[in-house]
Amino acid sequence: MNSIIRLNSLMRCGRPIFTYFKVKGWGWYYLSTVIDDYSRYIIHWELCSSMTSDDVSRTIDKAIEKARVTFQNPPCLLSDNGPYYIASSLKQYLCKEYNIKHIHGKPLHPQTQGKIERYHRSMKNVIKLNHYFCPSELENAIDGWVKYYNERRFHESLDNLTPRDVYLGQGEKIKKIRETIKQNSIKKKNF
Template sequence: MPWKELSVMDEKLMFVADCLRGEEPMTVLCERYGISRETGYVWKRRYEADGVAGLQERSRAPHRHGLATPAALVVRIIEARRRKPYWGPKKLLAILAAEAPSAAWPSASTVADILRREGLSEPRRRRRRALSVEQPFAAVAAANDAWCIDFKGWFRTGDGKRCDPLTVTDAFSRYLLGLRIVAPVTEAVAPVMERLFRDYGLPKVIRSDNGPPFASTGAGGLTRLSARWAKMGIGLERIHPGQPQQNGRHERMHGTLKAEACVRPAATPAEQQSRFDGFRHEFNDERPHEALGQRQPRQFYVPSPRPYSERVDEPCYGSDEAVRRVRSSGEIKWRGSMVFISEALIGETVGIREREDGHWLVRFAEVPVVLVDRTTGKAARFGAGRPPRAKPAHEPQPD
């Protein structure tokens, strides 16, 4: 016959029954049941008052918290929120404290709890942060080691037309490769860059900021434009947001361009482009550059030995990598599930390799794009590769 397990309620009933028989003292009974004398008297008292129901577990929470916000203040907080439905706890407290400075108003976090409890606020949806990728800038020791690309701040010509100057320089020689008025979209920038590749060959890397059409917040920081560059074997370098000094050579050129060709815009975009062409010629062929020993960029620039090809082959992946093509939805099928990669890579192939920790690394060409969790199957996107942040210098210690 199997043993029967006793519940807590069974133990309580047996104790009360023994206690009511009065055959043994309370101290002996409590010791046998492994409880204190105080607990034993509580059980007996509750049974005598409420019967079996009195032995049920009761909440130990206090009936009223000593630090609870007074009801009158809660009402005023709710009324203030309804008057200002888009104001947060700190702003609400500011006006409430001004109205009643002597009241013991709660903290902002308590106000947030009150609003949430009353259904007057919803927690913000947390954005999934991209996995960081440290990628030091490549050394610039020769022409075409790195090209820098950016849009000079837009302005309007005399006829009211918007002017967006696209600028491309060689980081080593400071040679101004391109200066064209181009709409800041992939469809307009792509043919201009293809023309530069055809004329000068391919650089090793292209350095840009984090805005479109060069970079995005998507997987790997890729856009359709930069994905094509990566497929061509061009490395991608992005500066940190708000750190234009990381592209200082290019920004210095922008300062000169603004002062000499943009302060007083031309009457039309065509006239402005003619002015840009003259500036480019002077900048490359006539203007001495202090960083070049007061010589001209043309003396240092030579075309790239890497020729441009109209046909761009598929990226090469290792023998230990599975290859999948990104579908029209931006997804791939992996291990029976659909995994979103990037809309910028629709139609492209990606390589998938298992890391030492068991997670799956998905890359496009040399750019890591997502990491697929081995247990959940969910994908976390990588951010754009950026140089390591400089560590703050240690403060000198006193002797």
């Protein structure tokens, strides 16, 4: 089975709107994120001073390296229809370098990108509470959020596991431990 990687920069209804952040005195920075579709694990993110197909290619390269993707069964890439994702240079690059199938979401259908959209909204609700005066401050804040999201934030849709638990294949083991603890607690209560 092919795994699906979602890559997005928060495009709503096909309009070219990035996930962006203002850095005081530096201008706008754009966030490119690669998320594993199954586990919701953030594989890689990158803060860019622009948003071009080269930025997207670089983000994908790093995500593939981090995920240790094997190309016997290459992943699919699901993205929206932003100009940097539909660029022919990106399509050629993905095919030539990785033999990755690139799937575009249905135009005017943001639900296709629901997981990454929800992630970006949750992240921005926290990150945008502060002002940032240099890009490294913003990067540190995003890095802290990603670690929290991947490793400590339980998701109801993942049976109250973290994305890291599911991504690393530890979900069933953790659920069995929880069930054992629950049964032991019930036994103790009945005495």
